[in-house]
Amino acid sequence: MKRIIISFLALVLFLPSLGFAQNFDQSEFEIWKAKRLKSLLSETGWLNLAGLYWLKDGNNTIGGADGNDCQFPTEHSVGKLGNIYLEKGKVYLKDVPANATITVKGVPFSGGLIFEEGKESPVLVHQSLRWFIIKRGEKYAIRLRDLESEYVKNFKGIEYFPFQSNLVLKAKFVPTKGRKLKIVDVTGRVYEEESPGKVVFNVAGKEYALLATQEGDQLFIVFGDTSNKHETYGGGRFLYVDMPKNGEEVIMDFNRSYNPPCTFTPYATCPLPVAENKLPIQILAGEKYTSHY
Numbered sequence: 034m035k036r037i038i039i040s041f042l043a044l045v046l047f048l049p050s051l052g053f054a055q056n057f058d059q060s061e062f063e064i065w066k067a068k069r070l071k072s073l074l075s076e077t078g079w080l081n082l083a084g085l086y087w088l089k090d091g092n093n094t095i096g097g098a099d100g101n102d103c104q105f106p107t108e109h110s111v112g113k114l115g116n117i118y119l120e121k122g123k124v125y126l127k128d129v130p131a132n133a134t135i136t137v138k139g140v141p142f143s144g145g146l147i148f149e150e151g152k153e154s155p156v157l158v159h160q161s162l163r164w165f166i167i168k169r170g171e172k173y174a175i176r177l178r179d180l181e182s183e184y185v186k187n188f189k190g191i192e193y194f195p196f197q198s199n200l201v202l203k204a205k206f207v208p209t210k211g212r213k214l215k216i217v218d219v220t221g222r223v224y225e226e227e228s229p230g231k232v233v234f235n236v237a238g239k240e241y242a243l244l245a246t247q248e249g250d251q252l253f254i255v256f257g258d259t260s261n262k263h264e265t266y267g268g269g270r271f272l273y274v275d276m277p278k279n280g281e282e283v284i285m286d287f288n289r290s291y292n293p294p295c296t297f298t299p300y301a302t303c304p305l306p307v308a309e310n311k312l313p314i315q316i317l318a319g320e321k322y323t324s325h326y
Contacts (some may be wrong), residue, residue: 057286060197079294083179093117109161124148125164192321200287200318204234206277218302232265257306258316264321271307290319
């Protein structure tokens with residue numbers, strides 16, 4: 034049986050924005066937590082990921098039976114769903130058998146083009162499964178979700194540190210030009226992201242800085258601290274900060290530090306903090322990491 038279950042790049046490319054940030058008191062923190070939970074449990078959340086299957090050039094068989102190049106969960110798929118064909122940067126679904134009901138946006142789909150760079154990739158539906166094609170570098174893959182995933186059924190929620198008002202910080206955004214961060218993910222893959230600058234802040238009278246990338250009108254920060262591998266996830270946490278609107282001042286709320294998707298599922302790969310973003314202090318705010326995830 035050739036079963037390809039390879040984690041995918043979480044990266045920053047597919048994360049829902051968890052900024053939600055306007056006010057920074059405890060009541061707003063509770064609202065933020067509720068939105069965070071809703072995002073995780075949604076149809077496009079991280080908990081229902083069921084696999085990622087890298088495609089070879091030419092034909093790739095898919096379905097629930099042993100022997101498929103890309104074996105989907107047996108209990109939620111007919112044995113043969115068809116063939117995924119990769120040719121010159123385009124991906125097609127072919128040879129869908131009569132007993133394999135596949136739809137796109139509620140309409141039966143019997144095959145055709147399902148990926149072309151620069152165009153939206155349709156989401157294909159079969160029973161509780163949802164999948165579509167992604168491109169990472171020069172490689173193509175099927176990203177698979179299962180709405181009846183055991184990770185969703187067994188999810189017990191997220192644990193948080195108590196709200197820490199002293200970790201809602203006024204900070205300074207210091208822009209840079211032409212700087213790229215060399216980022217390593219949990220699988221060892223290395224890639225570059227442009228950084229618009231760093232956020233400089235004080236904790237207990239000492240100055241620290243964190244490098245950021247940018248998503249829309251927000252800064253995205255991957256950071257580590259000395260609580261990692263103990264109270265918090267060993268690979269660090271994520272944090273959004275709103276871009277400054279006037280001047281350089283921003284608000285950095287460490288209570289909204291949240292776990293990467295790979296804390297919830299084995300089917301995600303996550304960026305690790307760059308060396309400059311490993312703080313020599315504990316940040317006991319935001320999401321904890323516990324083994325029941």
